[in-house]
Amino acid sequence: MSFVVKQTINIGVFDSGMGGLTVLKELIRLFPHAHYQYFGDTARLPYGSKSVETVAKYAKSSARFLQSQGADLLVVACNTATALALGPIKDALRIPVIGVVEPGASRASEVSHSRKVAVIATEATVSSHAYQRALKKRGIQTREKACPLFVPLVEEGWTEHSVTRQVAEIYLNELFADDSETDVLLLGCTHYPLLSALLRQLTPPRVAIVDSAESTAAAVVQHFKKNKTLSQSQNSLPKLSFFATDSVEKFQRIGERFLGQHIEEVKLVQLKS
Amino acid sequence: MSFVVKQTINIGVFDSGMGGLTVLKELIRLFPHAHYQYFGDTARLPYGSKSVETVAKYAKSSARFLQSQGADLLVVACNTATALALGPIKDALRIPVIGVVEPGASRASEVSHSRKVAVIATEATVSSHAYQRALKKRGIQTREKACPLFVPLVEEGWTEHSVTRQVAEIYLNELFADDSETDVLLLGCTHYPLLSALLRQLTPPRVAIVDSAESTAAAVVQHFKKNKTLSQSQNSLPKLSFFATDSVEKFQRIGERFLGQHIEEVKLVQLKS
Numbered sequence: 001m002s003f004v005v006k007q008t009i010n011i012g013v014f015d016s017g018m019g020g021l022t023v024l025k026e027l028i029r030l031f032p033h034a035h036y037q038y039f040g041d042t043a044r045l046p047y048g049s050k051s052v053e054t055v056a057k058y059a060k061s062s063a064r065f066l067q068s069q070g071a072d073l074l075v076v077a078c079n080t081a082t083a084l085a086l087g088p089i090k091d092a093l094r095i096p097v098i099g100v101v102e103p104g105a106s107r108a109s110e111v112s113h114s115r116k117v118a119v120i121a122t123e124a125t126v127s128s129h130a131y132q133r134a135l136k137k138r139g140i141q142t143r144e145k146a147c148p149l150f151v152p153l154v155e156e157g158w159t160e161h162s163v164t165r166q167v168a169e170i171y172l173n174e175l176f177a178d179d180s181e182t183d184v185l186l187l188g189c190t191h192y193p194l195l196s197a198l199l200r201q202l203t204p205p206r207v208a209i210v211d212s213a214e215s216t217a218a219a220v221v222q223h224f225k226k227n228k229t230l231s232q233s234q235n236s237l238p239k240l241s242f243f244a245t246d247s248v249e250k251f252q253r254i255g256e257r258f259l260g261q262h263i264e265e266v267k268l269v270q271l272k273s
Numbered sequence: 274m275s276f277v278v279k280q281t282i283n284i285g286v287f288d289s290g291m292g293g294l295t296v297l298k299e300l301i302r303l304f305p306h307a308h309y310q311y312f313g314d315t316a317r318l319p320y321g322s323k324s325v326e327t328v329a330k331y332a333k334s335s336a337r338f339l340q341s342q343g344a345d346l347l348v349v350a351c352n353t354a355t356a357l358a359l360g361p362i363k364d365a366l367r368i369p370v371i372g373v374v375e376p377g378a379s380r381a382s383e384v385s386h387s388r389k390v391a392v393i394a395t396e397a398t399v400s401s402h403a404y405q406r407a408l409k410k411r412g413i414q415t416r417e418k419a420c421p422l423f424v425p426l427v428e429e430g431w432t433e434h435s436v437t438r439q440v441a442e443i444y445l446n447e448l449f450a451d452d453s454e455t456d457v458l459l460l461g462c463t464h465y466p467l468l469s470a471l472l473r474q475l476t477p478p479r480v481a482i483v484d485s486a487e488s489t490a491a492a493v494v495q496h497f498k499k500n501k502t503l504s505q506s507q508n509s510l511p512k513l514s515f516f517a518t519d520s521v522e523k524f525q526r527i528g529e530r531f532l533g534q535h536i537e538e539v540k541l542v543q544l545k546s
Binding site: 247 | 315316318322421435436440443518519520
């Protein structure tokens, strides 16, 4: 089902790099008539290996930039920034903020019968235990596993490579070898949807794969539905703008893989802090 | 041979992260009586995927910090920062600066008979063609290959893992499959010495492996010898201080692997720009 926007809605989508484009891709699919401004903090990526304080500082300045560009709502399309700094980001802005952790956890909870979920993510997201907390609230037991090689493998373009398959086998084996109950694998990093075909092949058939990109896009639609800013009337195309703090050429080239469509132009932005 | 310092010499060693500790390790081995201050810009790493402008800005502020701590000489123990920003760093400081590219290229030139050298490095170092230029000055033909998965594999601790072997085979095969003349493999990234045993096994026997960490430490000793600040008299232990802009605990834990010795304390530093 696709929803249509009554008035022009500006949605800011923020990530440390290009991974959040998988969330934008889902947003465009579900909600094709909004204006989207995507901001990748590529000069300071990756957030995944940095501390809470540093991630919070970087994320707040990036979020403020999108607010200053007229965003009506901010999507924190970055698991690390959501896991480590959603509170500080919300406090720093006056517009509503939706992160990726709650929608992902909520969807996992809807799908799981055994109430046992496995989460794969970056080192920082796993260390924060943000998914574990979000799932515990829903009565779910969680196993978490950091998969630090997945992001560079995806960025190398090796999404179907035999090396990636082996790395995935090693990581997933640690999660599922001695476990016959977990029935959901939650992808807690926006790069991982590009590996979903491979992960599907390597995960026991009883296990459903839940992708926080999809769940988050659905949560955004839900937000506007609840606030009655959606109707079936309008029929304009989505308007897309892209900003990055570094390497706009690389963003354009690699970003298209994540977004699944051509990226016309990426504007370079300098942030003070 | 190990040299001894006549007066206390303070050497600042700078890298985006922990890789430069392989250079520090060699410096301590060759030059055990100096005071070393190592600075890892871990809040902004990796430099390897960023633009010239961003790397230059980050590197200058890091280099100035070490100068302000009393360094007599700065070692830029980071291939990307050397390749992209050695000039700007030198212009920003009043102390002598030694980077890793010239010593590595110089050593490769001494070793190569065929005058054909292969360089492996990060994406940014390869794109800068800094090694190619430094080797061309010495009449050497260069093939360069970016190996973006090596850094995360080393940081995962998989230095002897079968996955790393396969990745290395793929990368080296692209360099050597159709080449029977190249006789030097130059490791143009400070993480790569941790893979040298593996790379030795996978590289044709005629090919010598030259490591810019070793060559750079030798160049530093050479600098102080030329300036007659070395004698064989003193016998103090090296004094080591470590600074990082983020994640000091992680620096300590992973850094020991690169340095080959215990790291007592890492001080957190905040840089303004």
